[in-house]
Each structure stands twice: as C-alpha cells, then as structure tokens.
Amino acid sequence: MIRIRTFLAGSLALSLALAAPASAQQQQVTVTVRNLAPTNSISFAPTHLGFHRGVFDAFNDGQTPGAGIISVAEGGAGDVWQSDFALADPTAVRGTIGMALLPGQSRSQSFLVNSALNPFFSFASMVVPSNDFFVGNDNPQAFRLFDAMGNLLINRITQTSSQIWDAGSEAFSIAGAAFLVNGVNAVRTPQNGVVSFNFAELAGFNGEQTAANYAFDSQLTANQAVYQIDFVSSTVPEPSTVVLLASGLMTMALVVRRRRVRG
Template structure:
C-alpha cells in the first residue's frame, strides 16, 4: 500500500511548496505618486504628467537631437498621444499612466500604481509646461531614475525639478498666438521651428503680461535654481490574495491527512 500513497504525498507536497513559493515571489507593490507645482504664484503650470515604470528601454528624447513624435505629443499640447503608445511598444510589461492636470501653483495630485519592482525598476516622466508652445519637463535618460534596487526596495523618495531643467522641444517656434493656456493663444496654431531639444526656461518671460486660461496674468518670475515641480513616491505592500492563501492551507491540510493515512496503513 505504501507505494500507492507515496505518489499523491509527493504530488501534494510539491504542489503545496509551489503555491507557497508563488506567494513569496509574487511581490508587486503599490506606488503612490504625488506631484506638486512648486512654482511661484502667477507663474507656470503643468499639463497632465505622463508616467511609466519600466525596464529603462523607452527613450523619448535626447538633448541636442531633433525631437521625436512621442515627446512632441507631450510638449505641444500635453496629450502624450504618441508618447504612451511608443512606451507600450518599447516596453509591453511596463506600468504606465497619467496623473491629471492642469497643475497650477500650489496644487498637488496623487495617484497609485501597481508595479512589479523586479521587472520595472525605472521611472520615466514627461509633462508640458504651460503656457508655452513646446516646453516640457522630463528625464532625458531612461536610466536616470532607478526607483527600486534588486531586492525591490524603494531607492528614491522624491524627484525635484528646477527651472533650469525645463526643456524646449525645438519643434514649434515661439509665439503668443500659438501658445497653449493663454487667452490670446490657440494651441493648434503653430509654426515649425526645426530645432533640437535643449534646456530653456528664460524664453517663458516672453509671455509675461498675458492672461492665462485660469484667469491670472502670467509672470514667469523664474530663476534657474528655483524648484518648480516635485514628484514624491511612497510604497505599500499589496495584500496577498485570499484565494492563494486558502489554496496553500488546503493543500497542506490534505498533505497532513495523507501522511496520517500512510502511517495507519503501515501499522496495519
């Protein structure tokens, strides 16, 4: 009788260990991302923030090079209509999303994402600066912000963007008529610039005195060292699925019963 009982005991033991191993290895985390507009009152705002947690492959732009369609879709209007699909194509397993806007001076937004830190350790972001024709914030290198170490621990609590970190996409020429977020501007009105991506915040002063869509009179009032934007991160564990826990417990119970039966047969 013992050979007959040995197979199910081994099977149940292996299945139980597999279930417990799965519970231990499945370690996604909830990442709460909070964004803050730190710019001075009546200064710049920001369109929705496009974010991605990935493996560091997707690269939307490079300093000194012509702007790509993905970054233009962020810098000119803020929609990210090409940025999001390009990210998905480059990294199908990435976690992506958008944190709503516009974000005016002093405002904050928070959104939570489910992230697998073993696969998606890097954080990438991009948002249009408003008012502007094609200004934005974002990370040039996709490997710049490694959020998690090999153990899945959070390594970065916050990313602070300064005025000198504002990018000019180089895709649209400066004009009030074509600027987003101005009463006297219309985003669809544009003239090609044919330039390259570069740092540039001083040109925003060209909108001083213009009334914004939010009703305030714009005054850039920016110095290069000014903090203008902050992205903060907090993580929390994802509750273990009850079904998985119950399955593991059930298998262990069955294993115990089979072992007791095996002992009874041996004695008989």
C-alpha cells in the same frame, strides 16, 4: 500529534518563505505630482508616466525631437508618447495623472508595479503657458525606483527651472501658446530646432491672461524648484498563493491524522 504540529508549522514557514520573493515583486506605488512654482507662475499639463525596463528613450538633449515628445510638448496630449512607450516596452506600466496642475496644487494616483520587471521610471509633462516647453527625463535609466529585492531606492524627484526643456519644435509665439486666453494651441510656427534647456523665454508671457484666470508672472530664477514627484510603495501580498499552500498543508494534516487513527 506534537510531531504533526511541528511538521505543519515548519512546512508552512518554508512555504511562506518560498512565496515571499514573488510577493515582494508586486508593489502598490502611489505617485504624487506637485507644482512648486510661485503663485501665478507656470502650470503643468497632465503628467505622462511609466514604470519600465529602462529601454524607452523619449528624447535626447541636443537632438531633433521625435513625434512622441512633441505630442507632450505641444499641447500636452502625449498620445504619441504613450504609443511609442507601449511599442518600445510592451510590459511597461503606463499612465497619466490628469488635469492641469496649477501653482501649489498636487495630485496622486496609484499603480500596481512588478518591481523586478519594471524597476525604472520615466515621465513627461508640458509646461504652460508655452509653445513647446516640458519637463521629463532624457535618459531612460535616470531614475531606478527599485532594487533587486523590491525596495524603493528613491522617494522623490525634483525638477528645477533650469531643467525645463524646450523641444525646439515650435517657435515662440503668444498667438500659438497653450493655456493663454490670447493663444490658440493649434496655431504653430515650426522652429526646426533641437531639444535644449530653456526657462528664460517663459518671461515673454508675463502679463498674459491664462485659461485659469490669472495674469501670468514667471518669477522663475535659475535652479528654483518647480516640479516634484513623490513615491510611496508597499508590497502587495498574493493571497491566492498563500491560500493554495495552506490548503495543501491542511490536506496533508488530514491524511496524516486519518492514518494515525487507522493505525
């Protein structure tokens, strides 16, 4: 009997060890977005995000914006951004952390991610009030979240005012700015420019009433933290695999025991 127990214990340990790498790839990732801007300053539209293989390039500094990033920068809907993402990387885990994010607010959402398949992270969110401002990464491999073993490499991304992008697609206009009482997002004057950093122009909306019922006051200075993304990750066990292995070992034990009884 001692030999049987020793055999089973060793077999179970080996089986669990073999199953561990597969389990380590499945991660439950909680993403928390925070608006760090001063009171009455900028807000953010819903955050569009994705965990991926590092191939989805949403936009590039100094180049003409595509329809995908424009769908984020002009109104925040991001529908084209999402569809472009899905086309470029069908196995990516995509999502949206919804509702406007006012100064001081935070929101969280969890995602099930295969860290081996989708180790990179991308995001985009419109900055409001504006005509076409946003935050996001122009390098698809700028943020690698996981190493080869499924360990979290970074737990925070911070964006400053100097990292706010101007899509260059729509000219500055109070009448056409999103999030303003006196603005209508559908009113657009093409700018035909390129993507570039620009936060100073936001001061042009100072004093305007926002849809959140506060008078806008930019207050932004260079390199001031305005937006933060935090990550918490935990390995998701695969109970079906463990149960299957345990069941097989129990069957083996019964067979061995019966043979001993018969013998």
